[in-house]
Amino acid sequence: MKLGVLGGGQLGRMLGLAGIPLGLRFRFLDASAEVPAAAVGEVHAGAYTDLAALARFAAGLDLVTLEFENVPADACRTLARTLPVLPGARALAEAQDRLREKTLFRELGIPVPRFAPVDDATSLQRALGEVGLPAVLKTRRLGYDGKGQVVLREAADAVPALAALGGRELILEEWIPFERELSLLAVRSRGGALACYPLVENQHRGGILALSRSPARGITPALEQEADRHARALLERLEYAGVLAIEFFQRDGRLLANEIAPRVHNSGHWTIEGAVTSQFENHLRAVLGWPLGDTAPRGHAAMINLVGTHPPAAELARLPRTHVHLYGKEPRAGRKLGHLTLVEASPSELERHLDAVLRAVRPELAGA
């Protein structure tokens, strides 16, 4: 069984590492052949918009999935004429456009911050009336890691913000003074089976995920069930197959949906050692229509992202009881180069261990 993956970054690499033991083989499509996934399969270097490259990529594959959500929906549709592409163009289209995504949340009864579409100065004024201040003006498409967004604190910020982001379709969103970000990793198989991992608690630095704890601290069963309900509603509406991440803001004990990622997600990397079945294996099981694996945690886990730079591997190997995951990428500011995972039997052991590891590799996060 040979799977194609659109995108060849670290998520593709970890899909390959999870799939090889299942007897799967992989081919990746990416702009360059020098990508992290090259360690675990063949890489076709090509553009998603090049129909001939897509045809060569598809030849001999049993199935296509993706590790990058900004694949043009046209590429998915072209591939879907000859073989299954999962999750499909529908889920991508919803996830690629913040306005459609938030509209879908609202339709499904999932609480969401106030929002309104913005195309120009006139619609921005109307949106400010609906949403209020402070607010965040964002591009509807292609934003990630905090890029393509401007915070509006007062009315005078509106014109410069529009100028900074202008010429693109935008959305104005209520700025939420949230207590923390939570994310839920959910997986649905082609056969309709559904499973969720525990709610995860995320901390960012510079708009980039820095630290995840699983399970999130102090979650009530009611909140966990609410998150699972929202996930089920979304995945069933989208007739989704694979892993999907939902990011929530937590405020006053309530969840507000922020966005979805129709793929395996950085806040689920802890599942490699911290859950019975990793998000990567479960994504593969789901798109293949196999039974899902158990999503139960194997303890209390934390995941620390290594961003921009990191100590040499031999130094990281000194950290006790720490699982090292490097992606084989060249250091560059703001680039995710790897992650570390800790799994301990109790929250207090995890916090003690996490504090020691953070002091060694990301001291700015210690105590956070």
Add this chain to the structure above:
Amino acid sequence: MKLGVLGGGQLGRMLGLAGIPLGLRFRFLDASAEVPAAAVGEVHAGAYTDLAALARFAAGLDLVTLEFENVPADACRTLARTLPVLPGARALAEAQDRLREKTLFRELGIPVPRFAPVDDATSLQRALGEVGLPAVLKTRRLGYDGKGQVVLREAADAVPALAALGGRELILEEWIPFERELSLLAVRSRGGALACYPLVENQHRGGILALSRSPARGITPALEQEADRHARALLERLEYAGVLAIEFFQRDGRLLANEIAPRVHNSGHWTIEGAVTSQFENHLRAVLGWPLGDTAPRGHAAMINLVGTHPPAAELARLPRTHVHLYGKEPRAGRKLGHLTLVEASPSELERHLDAVLRAVRPELAGA
């Protein structure tokens, strides 16, 4: 950092799967390019005796290790002129020859069944006098999975046994009516640090490992310490770097050393999910001179080998809480095609789960 591995079978494949997250890249040397390790690195197809092939293989590597112990010692010596080869020719030479291996055990004070060298009918008669009956006549070299050995129950078996194995250097060993086979996985780093996994209990079928349980049932701390002492004596004497497996017979509460394998070992596959650090990762840490990872178990584990044939992967995926490892090999009688690993919190949960999985995949082992 690019590592060369002599041999490209499933052990190489699992070394690659463990090493890629550490940022390592791999090149394998095997007779064929169509080997399990091809999923995780480049494969050079060539003979260990082909000096030009060895030179091409070595070019650009930082280090060479092995996943197959019957590599000619000459190949190691040739490679060792230009780069580190670990474990080295010394350990291989001891492990490749049952007579040297058993002599080493005796020198180190490790209890061992009686044995004597056999080259011809005369020395066989002398050996029978020393060893007694029943006994096992074995080739000194290149035996594995029960091949190259004949059991002698009475004096009349001697001549036919010699005829069956003749023309090669042989060893006669006391036949031990052992209660069970235990194995110990030990790892020693280039810097001299040493760690052991718990004693494992192994069951064979047709001379091939079928089932391992870790930790072995009913082991006293004294027996565990005795095994660790033997491992330390061996690895220090050999100035060993990497993982080494020692197989013991258990009889009347005592350990008798049977043989060593100077590499990662089938009875250590449970460590992938069942220990904090897998034998594969620890082998790589050891040969690189990095700090060793924690060998502590993460519960009670069992490993079931899939030999000759197995249900399709989608069927194996139905087994609850079962980790599937397939090697990408064509089915063939007696061939190790994959393994399953179970990890549970208690011995009773493990036995219940193991019984259910054995009934599904290897019913002949259920209740064993």
